[in-house]
Amino acid sequence: MNHDKDPLLSVRNLKVYFHGRDDTARAVDGVSYDVGKGETVCLVGESGCGKTVSALAILGLVPDPPGEIVSGDILFKGRNILRLKEVELQHIRGNQIAMVFQEPLTSLNPVFTIGNQIEEAIQVHEDLESKELRDRCIRLLKDVGIASPEQRLKDYPHQLSGGQRQRVMIAMALACNPDLIIADEPTTALDVTVQAQILNLLRTIQQKAGMSILYITHDLGVVANIADQVYVMYSGLIAEKGNTEQIFSQPRHPYTRGLLASLPGRSSRGKRLHSIPGSVPNPSHKPGGCPFHPRCASAVETCQSVLPDMCDYGKGHLSRCPVIYDLERQEKSREKRGD
Amino acid sequence: MTSAENILERPETPRRTRLQELWLLFKENRLAILGLVIFVLFFSTAVVGVILTSGEDPVFDPALIRLQEKLLPPLARPNLETLAHGEAPRLGVYLFGTDDLGRDVFSRMLQGAWVSLTVGFVAVGISVLVGIFMGGIAGYFGQSHIKNDQVIITVIMFAGVVLLGLGKEMAGVVLLLVGHASIVLLLVSKRIFRKRTPPKWLKMLHRNAISLDTIIMRLVDIMLCFPSFFLILTVVALLPASMYNIMIVIGLTSWMGTTRFVRAEFLSLREQDFVAAAKALGIGNFRIIFRHMMPNAIAPVLVSATIGIATAILTEAGLSFLGFGVPPPHATWGNILSDGKRFIFDAPWLTWIPGTAILIVVLCFNLFGEGLKDAMNPKLREK
Numbered sequence: 167m168n169h170d171k172d173p174l175l176s177v178r179n180l181k182v183y184f185h186g187r188d189d190t191a192r193a194v195d196g197v198s199y200d201v202g203k204g205e206t207v208c209l210v211g212e213s214g215c216g217k218t219v220s221a222l223a224i225l226g227l228v229p230d231p232p233g234e235i236v237s238g239d240i241l242f243k244g245r246n247i248l249r250l251k252e253v254e255l256q257h258i259r260g261n262q263i264a265m266v267f268q269e270p271l272t273s274l275n276p277v278f279t280i281g282n283q284i285e286e287a288i289q290v291h292e293d294l295e296s297k298e299l300r301d302r303c304i305r306l307l308k309d310v311g312i313a314s315p316e317q318r319l320k321d322y323p324h325q326l327s328g329g330q331r332q333r334v335m336i337a338m339a340l341a342c343n344p345d346l347i348i349a350d351e352p353t354t355a356l357d358v359t360v361q362a363q364i365l366n367l368l369r370t371i372q373q374k375a376g377m378s379i380l381y382i383t384h385d386l387g388v389v390a391n392i393a394d395q396v397y398v399m400y401s402g403l404i405a406e407k408g409n410t411e412q413i414f415s416q417p418r419h420p421y422t423r424g425l426l427a428s429l430p431g432r433s434s435r436g437k438r439l440h441s442i443p444g445s446v447p448n449p450s451h452k453p454g455g456c457p458f459h460p461r462c463a464s465a466v467e468t469c470q471s472v473l474p475d476m477c478d479y480g481k482g483h484l485s486r487c488p489v490i491y492d493l494e495r496q497e498k499s500r501e502k503r504g505d
Numbered sequence: 506m507t508s509a510e511n512i513l514e515r516p517e518t519p520r521r522t523r524l525q526e527l528w529l530l531f532k533e534n535r536l537a538i539l540g541l542v543i544f545v546l547f548f549s550t551a552v553v554g555v556i557l558t559s560g561e562d563p564v565f566d567p568a569l570i571r572l573q574e575k576l577l578p579p580l581a582r583p584n585l586e587t588l589a590h591g592e593a594p595r596l597g598v599y600l601f602g603t604d605d606l607g608r609d610v611f612s613r614m615l616q617g618a619w620v621s622l623t624v625g626f627v628a629v630g631i632s633v634l635v636g637i638f639m640g641g642i643a644g645y646f647g648q649s650h651i652k653n654d655q656v657i658i659t660v661i662m663f664a665g666v667v668l669l670g671l672g673k674e675m676a677g678v679v680l681l682l683v684g685h686a687s688i689v690l691l692l693v694s695k696r697i698f699r700k701r702t703p704p705k706w707l708k709m710l711h712r713n714a715i716s717l718d719t720i721i722m723r724l725v726d727i728m729l730c731f732p733s734f735f736l737i738l739t740v741v742a743l744l745p746a747s748m749y750n751i752m753i754v755i756g757l758t759s760w761m762g763t764t765r766f767v768r769a770e771f772l773s774l775r776e777q778d779f780v781a782a783a784k785a786l787g788i789g790n791f792r793i794i795f796r797h798m799m800p801n802a803i804a805p806v807l808v809s810a811t812i813g814i815a816t817a818i819l820t821e822a823g824l825s826f827l828g829f830g831v832p833p834p835h836a837t838w839g840n841i842l843s844d845g846k847r848f849i850f851d852a853p854w855l856t857w858i859p860g861t862a863i864l865i866v867v868l869c870f871n872l873f874g875e876g877l878k879d880a881m882n883p884k885l886r887e888k
Contacts, residue, residue: 225785231648259787267785272778277800286796287786338786 173200174378180238182219182228191449193219195402206379208389211399212446217382221348226255261291264339268351270331274323280334281319287341306337329360348380365391398422401447401457408483418485420462464489530880537876543869551622554615564595565612567836575607576852602854613836620837624752624821625814631756633810636763639721641794644771647718654691654710658684725761733758746832755817763806770802804881811874815867822863838863
């Protein structure tokens with residue numbers, strides 16, 4: 167991560183609550199992360215851990231009511247997005263921050279041709295003549311690897327395959343050369359080969375245009391493939407943060423370890439897959455202390471009462487588990503004494 | 506990758522647009538086709554009719570009185586000896602007969618067709634526009650609330666305007682000033698209490714009073730409670746009689762169905778991903794409502810509009826029959842019918858011809874609308 171420069175996007179202690187009739191769901195409960203220029207940052211976690219909500223908050227799209235951004239700051243290019251008026255937000259959306267959604271089928275309007283929709287994505291922010299507009303659309307479709315774009319412009323979404331639709335969505339996101347693309351599980355609805363193509367596409371586009379990507383996924387395979395920085399989220403909190411190398415080779419949080427152990431690998435062939443016992447806590451009734459303690463094998467008594475702070479392992483590797491931190495320190499000092 | 510995709514991308518099935526597909530489905534419904542044909546005939550007759558019956562020297566003069574030729578049956582030949590030059594019917598016969606003043610019923614029917622057509626279309630146009638607007642707002646912004654303070658200020662301002670209108674200037678001006686002052690006061694207090702916790706009375710004022718959805722949908726319910734024909738009668742009796750007033754009044758009393766349709770469609774469309782995607786692209790709310798969501802919600806509106814035209818034509822005919830419609834001497838199907846009812850036994854064609862015309866046109870719009878509904882609603886296709 168670039169420590170010398172300010173990051174492009176900086177989310178600080180973001181809390182997003184959803185008020186129900188009887189209780190409040192704390193979907194995002196104090197999350198901080200940074201996305202540097204040209205970086206790919208992955209948010210990883212199970213369903214319901216607050217990944218998507220924290221991304222929607224960046225665009226000011228948390229439905230209110232019932233959602234409410236309780237506290238926190240989202241700094242984009244030094245400006246606090248949460249303080250902006252709706253009109254200013256509209257200027258940022260699509261223009262500087264674009265989003266690719268999970269379901270390419272339902273994210274395109276069924277009654278318009280894709281040409282129409284890409285054109286509109288451009289028109290909202292830029293004033294172009296129709297000829298220029300068309301050329302730009304064709305170039306965008308070519309960039310995202312759609313063959314014979316001139317004809318595809320006249321197609322309706324239902325005439326395209328899932329992979330093509332997601333490419334169109336990416337083309338729309340790229341339409342105004344945004345600085346940041348938020349990709350909310352863009353490959354979940356696609357099969358594995360298409361998934362690999364889309365990931366490749368995102369990577370090439372990023373290298374060409376130098377934009378940042380905030381990639382939200384639950385698929386650790388994808389993370390290993392594209393991420394620079396990884397944030398592992400659990401129950402509305404960041405559990406562990408580090409670069410890809412650190413997270414995959416030296417996971418320091420029991421949750422990350424559990425996730426990695428659950429991946430099917432070559433060595434585990436023929437064996438039962440590992441799983442983390444239990445399930446994600448209900449965001450309205452979170453356990454006290456560390457939210458992971460009911461499912462954690464290394465939990466101690468203090469885990470039940472005190473929410474641990476992030477422990478620093480150096481080189482930007484942080485983990486919210488003091489138990490493992492202490493264990494490692496003891497080991498290290500024992501080694502030192504042994505020397 | 507590209508070559509492989511090329512193969513996958515070329516569908517061999519013929520490419521059809523939505524309209525073509527709709528036509529294919531619509532074509533199979535014979536009654537609907539009949540409705541469409543009659544509709545086209547009616548439309549062209551009305552357009553040709555207005556050209557032929559208006560102007561200084563119309564081809565078919567609906568207002569020409571020939572008292573010596575009164576109450577002639579259809580296809581009767583005129584007695585050319587008693588008629589002045591140019592008074593003879595252009596077709597050589599009175600195609601639909603003559604009425605009690607010796608006016609050519611055929612000319613009058615032509616003139617009336619245009620009235621029915623324009624009243625039907627304009628009234629439904631108004632009602633659809635109002636309905637879409639209200640339904641769109643209720644469906645999309647329905648969850649946003651109007652706050653207590655806003656209600657109070659609106660009431661104060663409204664009362665002020667009413668008092669001004671009634672001639673009590675002093676009281677009106679005072680109320681308007683109070684209204685403006687309270688707006689300023691609220692804005693200031695919001696500034697002051699941004700950081701601190703506001704006192705109880707301010708909290709009370711900021712509490713949600715009523716949601717937009719409630720306001721609009723209760724208004725719809727209230728409007729639906731009125732027997733609309735009598736409401737129209739009352740309004741028309743108060744307003745000067747003219748074709749435009751009738752269009753506007755019919756339009757403004759029939760938008761409730763459209764509002765309900767559009768609201769219902771919007772409630773489900775609002776949750777769709779493409780709306781979220783449009784928002785994420787920075788597209789404004791009104792553009793999302795009218796450009797992105799409306800085309801998805803328009804099918805049931807179109808269907809109900811087609812049937813609405815039939816209702817509007819019937820309503821106009823009814824008003825004219827009762828003498829509240831387009832003022833004479835302008836002919837409408839309703840007032841031809843009404844004039845003819847005194848001679849129903851002596852000259853039955855005066856009631857039969859406009860009556861049958863109304864029946865056929867209304868029926869054709871209903872058939873056409875039903876056909877459109879079947880073609881547009883995929884759930885009904887497999888019958």
